Amino acid sequence: MxxxxxxxxxxxxxxxxxxxxxxxxxxxxxxxxxxxxxxxxxxxxxxxxxxxxxxxxxxxxxxxxxxxxxxxxxxxxxxxxxxxxxxxxxxxxxxxxxxxxxxxxxxxxxxxxxxxxxxxxxxxxxxxxxxxxxxxxxxHPDLVGVGVLMEPASVVAKAWEQVQRVGERSWFEPRRVLVTGAGPIGLLAALLGVQRGLEVHVLDQVTDGPKPALVAALGATYHHDPVDTVAARLEPDVVIEATGVGQVVFDTMAHTASYGVVCLTGVSAPGRRLTFDAAGINRELVLENDVVLGSVNANLRHYRQAADALAKADPAWLNxxxxxxxxxxxxxxxxxxxxxxxxxxxxxxx
CATH class of the missing domain: 3.90.180.10 (Medium-chain alcohol dehydrogenases, catalytic domain)
Known part of the structure:
Protein backbone atom coordinates (compact mmCIF):
# COMPACT_ATOMS: atom_id res chain seq x y z
CA MET A 1 0.00 0.00 0.00
CA HIS A 140 -21.44 10.55 13.06
CA PRO A 141 -21.71 9.35 9.42
CA ASP A 142 -22.75 12.85 8.33
CA LEU A 143 -19.23 14.07 9.18
CA VAL A 144 -17.52 12.00 6.49
CA GLY A 145 -16.51 15.14 4.58
CA VAL A 146 -15.22 17.08 7.58
CA GLY A 147 -14.37 14.55 10.29
CA VAL A 148 -10.67 15.11 9.62
CA LEU A 149 -11.12 18.29 11.70
CA MET A 150 -11.59 16.14 14.81
CA GLU A 151 -7.98 16.27 16.06
CA PRO A 152 -7.62 20.08 15.98
CA ALA A 153 -11.11 20.33 17.47
CA SER A 154 -9.97 18.08 20.33
CA VAL A 155 -7.09 20.46 21.06
CA VAL A 156 -9.59 23.32 21.21
CA ALA A 157 -12.00 21.33 23.37
CA LYS A 158 -9.21 20.76 25.87
CA ALA A 159 -8.30 24.46 25.84
CA TRP A 160 -11.89 25.44 26.63
CA GLU A 161 -12.10 22.78 29.36
CA GLN A 162 -8.94 24.15 30.97
CA VAL A 163 -10.28 27.71 30.81
CA GLN A 164 -13.48 26.57 32.51
CA ARG A 165 -11.61 24.68 35.23
CA VAL A 166 -9.35 27.62 35.98
CA GLY A 167 -12.25 30.07 35.99
CA GLU A 168 -14.22 27.95 38.44
CA ARG A 169 -11.71 28.55 41.23
CA SER A 170 -14.19 31.38 41.92
CA TRP A 171 -17.50 32.61 40.49
CA PHE A 172 -17.06 32.48 36.72
CA GLU A 173 -19.51 33.72 34.14
CA PRO A 174 -17.51 34.93 31.12
CA ARG A 175 -19.28 37.01 28.49
CA ARG A 176 -16.70 37.98 25.86
CA VAL A 177 -13.90 35.97 24.26
CA LEU A 178 -11.14 37.15 21.95
CA VAL A 179 -9.53 34.53 19.70
CA THR A 180 -6.21 35.62 18.21
CA GLY A 181 -5.47 33.86 14.94
CA ALA A 182 -7.97 32.63 12.35
CA GLY A 183 -6.31 29.39 11.34
CA PRO A 184 -8.00 26.04 12.03
CA ILE A 185 -7.36 26.18 15.78
CA GLY A 186 -8.56 29.76 16.07
CA LEU A 187 -11.69 29.23 13.99
CA LEU A 188 -12.60 26.04 15.84
CA ALA A 189 -12.00 27.87 19.13
CA ALA A 190 -14.44 30.52 17.90
CA LEU A 191 -16.96 27.81 17.00
CA LEU A 192 -16.83 26.34 20.50
CA GLY A 193 -17.09 29.83 21.98
CA VAL A 194 -20.26 30.47 19.99
CA GLN A 195 -21.63 27.08 21.07
CA ARG A 196 -21.04 28.20 24.67
CA GLY A 197 -23.21 31.25 24.08
CA LEU A 198 -20.35 33.77 24.33
CA GLU A 199 -19.80 37.01 22.44
CA VAL A 200 -16.94 35.94 20.17
CA HIS A 201 -14.32 38.15 18.53
CA VAL A 202 -11.59 36.85 16.21
CA LEU A 203 -8.46 38.78 15.27
CA ASP A 204 -6.19 38.08 12.32
CA GLN A 205 -4.02 40.11 9.94
CA VAL A 206 -5.76 39.30 6.66
CA THR A 207 -8.56 41.42 5.27
CA ASP A 208 -9.69 39.17 2.41
CA GLY A 209 -9.87 35.47 1.62
CA PRO A 210 -12.14 33.02 3.45
CA LYS A 211 -11.35 33.89 7.08
CA PRO A 212 -13.48 37.02 7.59
CA ALA A 213 -16.47 35.32 5.98
CA LEU A 214 -16.06 32.19 8.11
CA VAL A 215 -16.03 34.31 11.26
CA ALA A 216 -19.09 36.27 10.14
CA ALA A 217 -20.96 33.05 9.33
CA LEU A 218 -20.55 32.04 12.99
CA GLY A 219 -22.19 35.27 14.10
CA ALA A 220 -18.84 36.39 15.51
CA THR A 221 -16.94 39.64 14.85
CA TYR A 222 -13.75 39.78 12.80
CA HIS A 223 -10.95 42.27 13.55
CA HIS A 224 -7.70 43.07 11.77
CA ASP A 225 -6.56 46.15 13.75
CA PRO A 226 -3.48 45.90 16.01
CA VAL A 227 -4.03 43.41 18.81
CA ASP A 228 -3.34 45.88 21.62
CA THR A 229 -5.97 48.25 20.20
CA VAL A 230 -8.59 45.51 19.83
CA ALA A 231 -7.89 43.88 23.21
CA ALA A 232 -7.92 47.22 25.04
CA ARG A 233 -11.29 48.06 23.49
CA LEU A 234 -12.87 44.68 24.18
CA GLU A 235 -11.34 43.80 27.57
CA PRO A 236 -12.18 40.11 26.99
CA ASP A 237 -12.95 37.77 29.85
CA VAL A 238 -11.24 34.93 27.96
CA VAL A 239 -8.50 34.94 25.34
CA ILE A 240 -7.69 31.87 23.25
CA GLU A 241 -4.31 32.66 21.71
CA ALA A 242 -3.64 30.63 18.56
CA THR A 243 -0.80 32.47 16.81
CA GLY A 244 2.24 31.81 18.99
CA VAL A 245 3.46 35.32 18.15
CA GLY A 246 5.20 36.71 21.22
CA GLN A 247 4.02 40.29 20.86
CA VAL A 248 0.42 39.13 20.42
CA VAL A 249 0.70 37.02 23.57
CA PHE A 250 1.89 39.91 25.73
CA ASP A 251 -0.49 42.46 24.23
CA THR A 252 -3.49 40.26 25.03
CA MET A 253 -2.21 39.48 28.53
CA ALA A 254 -2.09 43.21 29.23
CA HIS A 255 -5.69 43.96 28.22
CA THR A 256 -8.05 41.34 29.65
CA ALA A 257 -10.92 42.10 31.96
CA SER A 258 -10.32 41.60 35.66
CA TYR A 259 -10.11 37.87 36.47
CA GLY A 260 -9.23 37.25 32.82
CA VAL A 261 -8.04 33.87 31.57
CA VAL A 262 -5.57 33.68 28.67
CA CYS A 263 -5.07 30.22 27.18
CA LEU A 264 -2.03 29.83 24.94
CA THR A 265 -2.38 27.19 22.21
CA GLY A 266 0.10 28.52 19.63
CA VAL A 267 3.75 27.44 19.83
CA SER A 268 6.21 30.30 19.38
CA ALA A 269 9.17 30.04 17.01
CA PRO A 270 12.49 30.18 18.86
CA GLY A 271 15.10 32.86 18.41
CA ARG A 272 13.25 36.17 18.50
CA ARG A 273 13.66 38.30 21.63
CA LEU A 274 11.08 40.78 22.89
CA THR A 275 11.40 43.61 25.35
CA PHE A 276 8.37 44.03 27.58
CA ASP A 277 7.39 45.43 30.96
CA ALA A 278 7.60 42.27 33.06
CA ALA A 279 6.91 44.16 36.28
CA GLY A 280 3.81 45.75 34.79
CA ILE A 281 2.51 42.40 33.53
CA ASN A 282 3.15 40.86 36.94
CA ARG A 283 1.32 43.70 38.67
CA GLU A 284 -1.76 43.28 36.47
CA LEU A 285 -1.82 39.49 36.82
CA VAL A 286 -1.63 39.71 40.60
CA LEU A 287 -3.94 42.63 41.25
CA GLU A 288 -6.62 41.37 38.83
CA ASN A 289 -6.38 37.66 39.69
CA ASP A 290 -5.62 36.95 36.03
CA VAL A 291 -4.34 33.60 34.75
CA VAL A 292 -2.18 32.65 31.79
CA LEU A 293 -1.97 28.95 30.95
CA GLY A 294 -0.62 26.78 28.18
CA SER A 295 -2.55 23.91 26.61
CA VAL A 296 -1.43 21.26 24.13
CA ASN A 297 -2.63 17.88 22.88
CA ALA A 298 -5.81 16.13 24.07
CA ASN A 299 -7.00 12.98 25.80
CA LEU A 300 -9.96 10.74 25.05
CA ARG A 301 -12.40 12.95 26.91
CA HIS A 302 -11.47 15.90 24.70
CA TYR A 303 -11.89 13.85 21.52
CA ARG A 304 -15.41 12.96 22.59
CA GLN A 305 -16.13 16.61 23.38
CA ALA A 306 -14.82 17.51 19.92
CA ALA A 307 -17.03 14.89 18.28
CA ASP A 308 -20.06 16.41 20.01
CA ALA A 309 -19.06 19.93 18.94
CA LEU A 310 -18.59 18.92 15.30
CA ALA A 311 -21.91 17.06 15.28
CA LYS A 312 -23.68 20.26 16.47
CA ALA A 313 -21.95 22.51 13.93
CA ASP A 314 -23.17 23.50 10.48
CA PRO A 315 -21.53 20.99 8.08
CA ALA A 316 -21.30 23.64 5.37
CA TRP A 317 -19.36 25.91 7.72
CA LEU A 318 -17.00 23.09 8.69
CA ASN A 319 -16.49 22.26 5.02
Missing part, protein backbone atom coordinates in the same frame (compact mmCIF):
# COMPACT_ATOMS: atom_id res chain seq x y z
CA UNK A 2 0.99 3.65 -0.36
CA UNK A 3 1.97 5.79 2.62
CA UNK A 4 3.21 9.32 3.17
CA UNK A 5 6.59 8.92 4.86
CA UNK A 6 9.54 11.04 5.94
CA UNK A 7 12.96 10.53 7.48
CA UNK A 8 12.81 12.72 10.59
CA UNK A 9 15.70 15.13 10.82
CA UNK A 10 16.34 15.13 7.06
CA UNK A 11 14.79 17.94 5.03
CA UNK A 12 13.48 16.98 1.61
CA UNK A 13 12.82 13.34 2.54
CA UNK A 14 9.02 13.53 2.25
CA UNK A 15 7.84 10.84 -0.19
CA UNK A 16 5.01 8.52 -1.14
CA UNK A 17 6.43 5.06 -0.50
CA UNK A 18 5.19 1.49 -0.75
CA UNK A 19 4.94 -0.18 2.64
CA UNK A 20 3.51 -3.56 3.66
CA UNK A 21 -0.21 -3.73 4.38
CA UNK A 22 -0.73 -3.61 8.15
CA UNK A 23 -1.73 -6.73 10.04
CA UNK A 24 -3.86 -5.80 13.05
CA UNK A 25 -2.82 -7.24 16.37
CA UNK A 26 -5.39 -9.15 18.39
CA UNK A 27 -8.17 -6.77 19.32
CA UNK A 28 -7.17 -4.00 16.88
CA UNK A 29 -9.30 -2.38 14.18
CA UNK A 30 -8.24 -2.41 10.55
CA UNK A 31 -9.18 0.96 9.07
CA UNK A 32 -9.29 2.29 5.54
CA UNK A 33 -7.71 5.75 5.51
CA UNK A 34 -9.99 8.43 4.08
CA UNK A 35 -8.30 11.74 4.79
CA UNK A 36 -5.37 13.33 6.56
CA UNK A 37 -5.11 16.91 7.79
CA UNK A 38 -1.82 18.77 7.41
CA UNK A 39 -0.75 21.22 10.10
CA UNK A 40 2.33 23.16 11.16
CA UNK A 41 3.74 20.20 13.07
CA UNK A 42 3.62 18.05 9.91
CA UNK A 43 5.40 20.77 7.97
CA UNK A 44 8.10 21.01 10.64
CA UNK A 45 8.65 17.25 10.47
CA UNK A 46 8.83 17.37 6.67
CA UNK A 47 11.36 20.19 6.94
CA UNK A 48 13.61 18.04 9.14
CA UNK A 49 13.03 20.18 12.25
CA UNK A 50 11.12 17.73 14.41
CA UNK A 51 9.88 14.16 14.76
CA UNK A 52 11.16 10.72 15.73
CA UNK A 53 10.97 7.53 13.67
CA UNK A 54 10.07 4.15 15.21
CA UNK A 55 13.05 2.58 16.94
CA UNK A 56 13.54 -0.16 14.33
CA UNK A 57 13.77 2.00 11.18
CA UNK A 58 14.61 5.37 9.69
CA UNK A 59 11.32 6.41 8.12
CA UNK A 60 8.12 7.50 9.84
CA UNK A 61 4.61 7.32 8.37
CA UNK A 62 3.35 10.88 8.80
CA UNK A 63 -0.07 12.05 9.85
CA UNK A 64 -1.86 12.66 13.15
CA UNK A 65 -5.07 14.38 11.95
CA UNK A 66 -6.88 11.26 10.80
CA UNK A 67 -10.16 10.09 9.36
CA UNK A 68 -10.96 6.52 8.38
CA UNK A 69 -13.63 3.89 7.90
CA UNK A 70 -13.47 0.58 9.76
CA UNK A 71 -12.81 -2.32 7.46
CA UNK A 72 -12.49 -5.07 10.10
CA UNK A 73 -13.40 -5.02 13.77
CA UNK A 74 -13.05 -7.82 16.33
CA UNK A 75 -16.07 -9.00 18.27
CA UNK A 76 -16.65 -7.00 21.42
CA UNK A 77 -14.68 -3.98 20.21
CA UNK A 78 -17.73 -1.73 20.06
CA UNK A 79 -17.06 -1.03 16.37
CA UNK A 80 -18.37 -2.53 13.14
CA UNK A 81 -17.27 -2.43 9.50
CA UNK A 82 -18.31 0.85 7.92
CA UNK A 83 -18.01 2.93 11.09
CA UNK A 84 -16.38 6.33 10.68
CA UNK A 85 -13.48 6.75 13.13
CA UNK A 86 -10.64 9.01 14.13
CA UNK A 87 -7.49 7.71 15.79
CA UNK A 88 -6.17 9.39 18.93
CA UNK A 89 -2.65 10.80 18.56
CA UNK A 90 -0.91 10.31 21.89
CA UNK A 91 -0.25 7.13 23.85
CA UNK A 92 0.65 7.15 27.56
CA UNK A 93 4.20 6.49 28.63
CA UNK A 94 5.07 2.92 29.65
CA UNK A 95 6.14 3.77 33.20
CA UNK A 96 3.48 5.39 33.59
CA UNK A 97 3.52 8.76 35.33
CA UNK A 98 0.59 9.63 37.57
CA UNK A 99 -1.22 11.57 34.87
CA UNK A 100 -0.86 8.86 32.22
CA UNK A 101 -1.99 6.20 34.69
CA UNK A 102 -5.25 8.12 35.11
CA UNK A 103 -5.97 8.64 31.41
CA UNK A 104 -4.65 12.23 31.39
CA UNK A 105 -1.83 11.39 28.97
CA UNK A 106 -2.05 14.85 27.42
CA UNK A 107 -0.52 16.02 30.72
CA UNK A 108 2.33 13.47 30.79
CA UNK A 109 4.88 14.46 33.44
CA UNK A 110 7.98 12.60 32.28
CA UNK A 111 7.86 13.05 28.50
CA UNK A 112 7.99 9.33 27.68
CA UNK A 113 4.70 9.37 25.80
CA UNK A 114 4.60 8.43 22.10
CA UNK A 115 2.51 9.99 19.32
CA UNK A 116 1.16 8.65 16.04
CA UNK A 117 2.88 10.31 13.11
CA UNK A 118 5.11 12.45 15.35
CA UNK A 119 7.03 10.54 17.98
CA UNK A 120 8.13 6.91 17.55
CA UNK A 121 4.84 5.49 16.21
CA UNK A 122 3.70 5.48 12.59
CA UNK A 123 0.92 7.90 11.82
CA UNK A 124 -2.32 7.68 9.89
CA UNK A 125 -1.00 8.80 6.50
CA UNK A 126 -1.51 5.48 4.70
CA UNK A 127 -4.23 3.76 2.73
CA UNK A 128 -4.78 1.32 5.59
CA UNK A 129 -3.97 1.66 9.28
CA UNK A 130 -4.61 -0.15 12.54
CA UNK A 131 -5.70 1.27 15.86
CA UNK A 132 -6.66 -0.08 19.26
CA UNK A 133 -10.40 0.32 19.96
CA UNK A 134 -9.59 2.24 23.14
CA UNK A 135 -7.86 4.88 21.00
CA UNK A 136 -10.49 5.09 18.24
CA UNK A 137 -13.29 7.62 18.51
CA UNK A 138 -16.51 7.16 16.47
CA UNK A 139 -17.93 9.98 14.39
CA UNK A 320 -15.51 25.89 4.45
CA UNK A 321 -12.50 25.41 6.74
CA UNK A 322 -11.05 22.91 4.27
CA UNK A 323 -9.70 25.17 1.56
CA UNK A 324 -7.68 22.56 -0.37
CA UNK A 325 -8.00 18.80 -0.83
CA UNK A 326 -5.01 17.09 -2.44
CA UNK A 327 -4.89 13.43 -3.54
CA UNK A 328 -2.18 11.31 -1.94
CA UNK A 329 -0.16 11.32 -5.17
CA UNK A 330 0.15 15.11 -4.86
CA UNK A 331 0.54 15.22 -1.08
CA UNK A 332 3.81 17.22 -1.29
CA UNK A 333 1.79 20.22 -2.52
CA UNK A 334 -0.10 20.26 0.78
CA UNK A 335 3.15 21.04 2.59
CA UNK A 336 3.58 24.40 0.86
CA UNK A 337 1.32 26.93 2.51
CA UNK A 338 -0.70 29.36 0.38
CA UNK A 339 -2.03 32.75 1.52
CA UNK A 340 -5.69 31.67 1.44
CA UNK A 341 -5.18 28.32 3.17
CA UNK A 342 -7.13 27.51 6.29
CA UNK A 343 -6.95 23.71 6.44
CA UNK A 344 -5.31 21.59 3.76
CA UNK A 345 -6.32 17.92 3.58
CA UNK A 346 -4.76 14.94 1.81
CA UNK A 347 -7.30 12.39 0.57
CA UNK A 348 -6.21 8.78 0.95
CA UNK A 349 -9.04 6.83 -0.67
CA UNK A 350 -8.48 7.60 -4.34
Missing amino acids: RALTVEPGRAGSLAITEVPDPEPDAGELLVEGLALGVCGTDREIAAGEYGWAPADRQRLVLGHESLGRVRRAPDGSGFAPGDLVVGVVRRPDPVPCGACARGEFDMCRNGRYTERGIKQIDGYGSELWCVEPDYAVPL GLITRRMPLARAAEAFTARPDDVKVVVTLDG
